[in-house]
Amino acid sequence: MSNPNPNPNLKEPSFDRIHDTQEIYRVLLHAMSRPGLICELGVSMDGVDLPVGTSKAAAAIAFTLLDGEVTFAVQMYGQEGWTETIRRLTYCKLVDFADADYVFVEGNEELRFINQLQSQLRKGTLSSPEKSATVFIRVKHFVNNELLSGHQGCSLKLTGPGIQTETMCYVTGLSFAWIESRARLVEEYPLGVDLILYTENGELIAIPRTTVVEGVAGAWHM
Structure with missing residues (x-):
């Protein structure tokens, strides 16, 4: 039988809304306890079936965290169908950024948007x-320092709870303005926001x- 809804539709022929979301939640918790460690959503996100061009990784995270008791906001390129599908299937309320529990944005956003969002x-x-x-930022890749040449992104040194000494993260597709904005948001601890950077292949930190973050912008631009 054909789907009567003409809007882009998230199909779940093999995504287990109990088992897979539990596994993804454990990955998110582990990532939060070990800042800067590259974790993977792995096969738990494989069953999410999306229209071409929409974000499977973001959908897996959304299915895990969103329900009718929380709110979310989105600004992701080409994700209008994704947004409506997530809203409909999770019963989560789509709101303005100022009222959102979970925020989904792009790593390479413009400075003006990042600064405006910071205030909201x-x-x-x-x-x-x-x-x-909690802000989920879609980036391109996490790389090691042997692969820096030819990339443009951010080099981040992380210290603080959950890190034995320090952790280095190399992220492509992330505007350094996010790191500068984040520093202002957490300067009155315990107030602040938590960031999770993720890629379309399901890697995240x-x-x-x-966490204390020291960073260098555009360190790898040739």
């Missing part, structure tokens, strides 16, 4: 710091508000 994101309150936004 929920940072929590002193009595309820957990009432803050977490940068909680407790």
Whole structure:
């Protein structure tokens, strides 16, 4: 039987909304406990079936975290169908950035948008710091320092809880303005936001508000 809904539709022939989302949630928790460690959504995201050009990795994360009790906001290129599908299948409310629990954006956004978003994101309150936004930023790749030549992105040194000494992260497709904005957002700890950078192949790293980040922009541009 054909689908009567003409909008782009997220099909789930093999995505287990219980088992797979539990596995993805464990990956997210592990990433948050080990800032800068490259974790993988792996086969748990493979069953998500999307129209060509829409984000399978973002959908897997959304299915794991979104439901009718939380809110989300999106600015991702070419993801209008994705947004409507996620809203419809998770019953999560699509809201403005200022009211969102979860935010999905692009790593290579313009400086103006990043600065505007900074002033809107929920940072929590002193009595309820957990009432803050988690920001998922889609980037291109995580690479090691032997592969820097020819890439443009950010070189990040992370220190803080969950890191034994320091961790180096090399990210392509990430505007350094995100790192500068994040520094301003977390300067009044425990207020702040948590960032998770992810790629379309399901790799991700977490940068909680407790992590200290030192970075260099455009370090690999030839």
